[in-house]
Amino acid sequence: MISPTAPKVLVLGGKTGLLGQSLCASLTKAGWQTVSVGRDDLDLFDQDRVAAFLDDHEPDIICNTVAYTQVDQAEDEPEEAARLNHRLPAALGRLAKQRNIRLVHYSTDFVFDGKAATPYCSESPTSPQSVYGKTKLAGEKALQDLGLDRLTIIRTAWLFGPGRTNFVAKILALAAQRASLNVVHDQTGSPTYTPDLADYSVELLKAEGTGIFHLVNCGCATWCELAGAAVQAKGLQCDVFPIPSDQYPQKAKRPAYSVLDTCAFTTLTGIKPRPWLQALREYVFQHLT
Structure with a gap:
């Protein structure tokens, strides 16, 4: 039973979002009051309505999982990407500051250029190469410029998990129908399981962590390695072959290497993320049977 004195957390994107759904589950499991908000519940771009909603529900914390995540489409829709990834968090930040509400905002590995040879830490220089990455970084900076006392920015990457279509689910659906798949092997990142990300986010909240943190599962992989591991776990008879990025052209430039270092999180909480x-x-075993 959840105590009425437990912290109340407003999760934007909590109804249908890949991360939002897992975050709501983790917060509830931790005994926190959770208010899940979907696009049909509240127009986040109506400042007056959002302000009234906050005053009515009086959350202690806002977690913003809402974002424009169509990486290639963002190249053709930069204004819409900026609206969701830059202007929305800035507006939420202003409302949170006025009410002294803690704000947790999720960002991405795409803020980096992918030219590093070792994992990126929170303080690593940023240099996004796509509209998606640039708008997400603009959102981060807009929040930092507001000078919020209790702001947490969580960068994460390569999400997979229950509740919504994702790379792993798509790969397994294709592998069930085909004898072979070609998957990019020259992009390396940090695969991240949304229930783990959600649990680690709760631990970060408990520890009162502020500033920028990287939260991903331990280890790294190429898209091809992630696909191959998923196919193997599922026991499908499908060969996964590596191909270079230029054989799978995409409109937006992806970081060739965007592995994230979670040391700041581990130092604060004592928790080391488990292997991806x-x-x-x-x-695969619990949700894709």
Whole structure:
């Protein structure tokens, strides 16, 4: 039973979002009051309505999981990407500051240029190469410029998990129908299981962590390695072949290397994220049977 004195968390994108759904589940499991908000519940771009909603519900914390995530489409729709990834968090930040509400905002590995040889830490220089990455970084900076006392920015990457279509689910659906798949092998990142990301986010909230943190599962992989591991876990008879990015052209430029370092999170909480392969197997066995 959730105590009425437990912290109340407003999760924007909590009804249908890949991360939002897992975050609501983790907060509830932790015994926190959770208010899940979807696009049909509240127009986030109506400042007066959002302000009234906040005054009515009086949350202690706002978690913003809403974003424009169509990476290639953003190249053709930069204004819409900026509206969701830059202007929305800035507006939420202003409302949160006026009411002294803690704000947690999720960002991305795409704020980096992908030219590093070792994992990116929170303080690593940013240099986004796509509209998506640029608008997400603009959102981060807009929030930082507001000078909020209790702001947490969580960068994450390569999300997979229950509740919504994602790369792993798509790969397994294709592998069930085909004898072979060609998957890009020259992009390396940090696969992240949304229930784990959500649990780690709750731990970060408990520890009162502020500033920028990187939260992903331990280890790294190429898209081809992630696909191959998923196919193997599912036991499908499908060969996964590596191809270079230029054989799978995409409109937006992806970081060739965007592995994220979670040391700041571990130092604060004492928790080391579990390996992505372990999380992947849990996802396949428990949610994709």
